[in-house]
Amino acid sequence: MTPTPQHHALVRLDGKDYHFPVMVGTENEKAIDIRTLRQETGYITFDEGLGDTGSCTSSITFIDGEAGILRYRGYPIEQLAEKSSFVEATYLVIYGDLPTVEQRKRFSQMLTKHARLHEGMTKFLGEFPSASHPMAVLSSGVNSLSAYYPYLATNNHQRDLEHFDEAAAIAISKVRTIAAHSYRVSRGLPLNYPRPDFGYCENFLHLMFSEPYNEFVPTPEVAQALNLFLLLHADHEQNCSTSTVRMVASSGANLFTSIAAGVNALWGPLHGGANMSVIEMLKSIHAEGDDGTKFIAAARSGIGEQRLMGFGHRVYKHYDPRAKIIKASFYKALASLRIKDDPLLNIAMKLEEVALRDDYFLSRKLYPNVDFYSGLIMRAVGIPENMFTVMFAIGRMPGWVAQWHEVAANPKLKLYRPRQIYQGSPVRDYVPIEQRG
Ligand code: CMC
Numbered sequence: 001m002t003p004t005p006q007h008h009a010l011v012r013l014d015g016k017d018y019h020f021p022v023m024v025g026t027e028n029e030k031a032i033d034i035r036t037l038r039q040e041t042g043y044i045t046f047d048e049g050l051g052d053t054g055s056c057t058s059s060i061t062f063i064d065g066e067a068g069i070l071r072y073r074g075y076p077i078e079q080l081a082e083k084s085s086f087v088e089a090t091y092l093v094i095y096g097d098l099p100t101v102e103q104r105k106r107f108s109q110m111l112t113k114h115a116r117l118h119e120g121m122t123k124f125l126g127e128f129p130s131a132s133h134p135m136a137v138l139s140s141g142v143n144s145l146s147a148y149y150p151y152l153a154t155n156n157h158q159r160d161l162e163h164f165d166e167a168a169a170i171a172i173s174k175v176r177t178i179a180a181h182s183y184r185v186s187r188g189l190p191l192n193y194p195r196p197d198f199g200y201c202e203n204f205l206h207l208m209f210s211e212p213y214n215e216f217v218p219t220p221e222v223a224q225a226l227n228l229f230l231l232l233h234a235d236h237e238q239n240c241s242t243s244t245v246r247m248v249a250s251s252g253a254n255l256f257t258s259i260a261a262g263v264n265a266l267w268g269p270l271h272g273g274a275n276m277s278v279i280e281m282l283k284s285i286h287a288e289g290d291d292g293t294k295f296i297a298a299a300r301s302g303i304g305e306q307r308l309m310g311f312g313h314r315v316y317k318h319y320d321p322r323a324k325i326i327k328a329s330f331y332k333a334l335a336s337l338r339i340k341d342d343p344l345l346n347i348a349m350k351l352e353e354v355a356l357r358d359d360y361f362l363s364r365k366l367y368p369n370v371d372f373y374s375g376l377i378m379r380a381v382g383i384p385e386n387m388f389t390v391m392f393a394i395g396r397m398p399g400w401v402a403q404w405h406e407v408a409a410n411p412k413l414k415l416y417r418p419r420q421i422y423q424g425s426p427v428r429d430y431v432p433i434e435q436r437g
Pocket residue numbers: 049236239269270271272274299300306307308309310311312313314315364366369370371
């Protein structure tokens with residue numbers, strides 16, 4: 001995207017006028033190109049949280065938070081959720097187009113080929129203490145791929161791009177095996193091997209739940225619910241973890257190291273950890289005998305800095321479109337999973353009903369986000385709570401891989417290096433230790 005000469009922004013600083021070009025994206029979103037601001041004026045911009053800052057151009061995902069729009073490579077999320085699958089959406093996000101029959105077949109074969117872990121890696125993962133959080137094991141496991149496949153992780157973007165198809169298939173396929181291993185490790189259970197005859201989601205559930213004496217074969221409904229969950233998380237433009245991936249990649253780092261950084265950024269409760277926090281919140285409301293009313297009152301008055309987890313979003317200022325889809329499919333899944341009465345679900349419904357009528361939430365444009373329902377879906381599917389964020393990581397892997405590729409393939413790549421406003425002590429002289437008070 002090049003700046004359009006007919007648009008510019010006029011900035012007056014210290015009595016002097018400066019003109020900065022305006023950039024316009026495919027969907028008419030506009031940005032003031034301030035790349036020469038400091039050089040020309042001595043000023044920088046200040047935007048803590050980067051909410052009004054465009055850090056890159058990208059062709060992967062489009063979001064309009066006000067209108068509740070999410071598209072992967074131009075395709076509306078609603079159509080993909082109805083007609084596509086996680087594996088197909090993964091191909092789309094990474095390669096830019098829906099696959100042909102031949103491409104789809106080849107891509108699946110690559111995923112099957114790379115599902116198994118190097119034996120050394122299986123041993124290494126098996127050595128983590130059983131108290132480990134699965135996210136800690138996952139990020140270590142993903143990072144270790146650069147040690148097990150050094151020829152794919154040279155930290156020379158040009159060379160790494162030559163093997164991109166293989167590295168991408170390894171990342172997408174092995175993340176699910178590492179994730180399932182992280183769960184088995186946390187339970188002290190023996191690790192399972194993937195089955196070549198299973199699809200992506202079935203294989204993950206088999207890796208998670210099969211026992212040497214009892215093979216787990218998921219029902220189609222369970223596999224479908226998981227498929228939808230993963231597809232809805234495949235990419236979400238410049239969120240915290242994706243920006244982290246791009247930042248690490250901007251130093252020239254290889255794919256595996258960059259996506260491992262994304263896993264770590266996802267772990268926090270304000271990002272990928274929110275789906276787990278939602279269930280913890282619902283459980284604690286239930287344990288206190290509240291139906292959600294008291295909790296809402298506390299969240300709106302900031303008591304104990306309590307937030308209504310699963311509500312609000314940096315970008316969506318109306319219903320998160322993913323939350324709409326997941327809510328609709330949730331009831332279908334519940335029926336097919338024969339789950340009749342989940343008290344946590346009743347509390348969630350009450351919270352949503354009260355919050356959607358409450359001035360506090362309405363005036364701040366706080367609506368349910370995808371995590372409000374995704375935890376409930378995971379619970380219904382039988383995924384343990386400490387694995388919820390891991391599930392998000394599996395789902396987000398295509399986005400991270402695609403975004404790494406965009407950075408690595410950019411001939412004008414610039415190292416990410418924001419500036420700051422220093423607010424510390426002015427210059428002072430070193431005081432020897434015996435003279436300090
Ligand atoms: N409950 C109660 N109040 C809230 C909430 C909430 N969930 N979210 C924001 N607010 C209030 C906040 O206290 C502030 O109020 P005031 O203006 O009176 O100080 C106002 O709304 C604006 O909040 P903010 O923190 O400046 O908004 P943000 O855009 O930085 O926050 C957010 C976005 C997602 C971090 C936040 O809404 C939040 O913490 N939500 C709960 C955690 C959550 O569900 N996260 C998952 C996000 S979706 C998954 C993903 O894509 O990562």
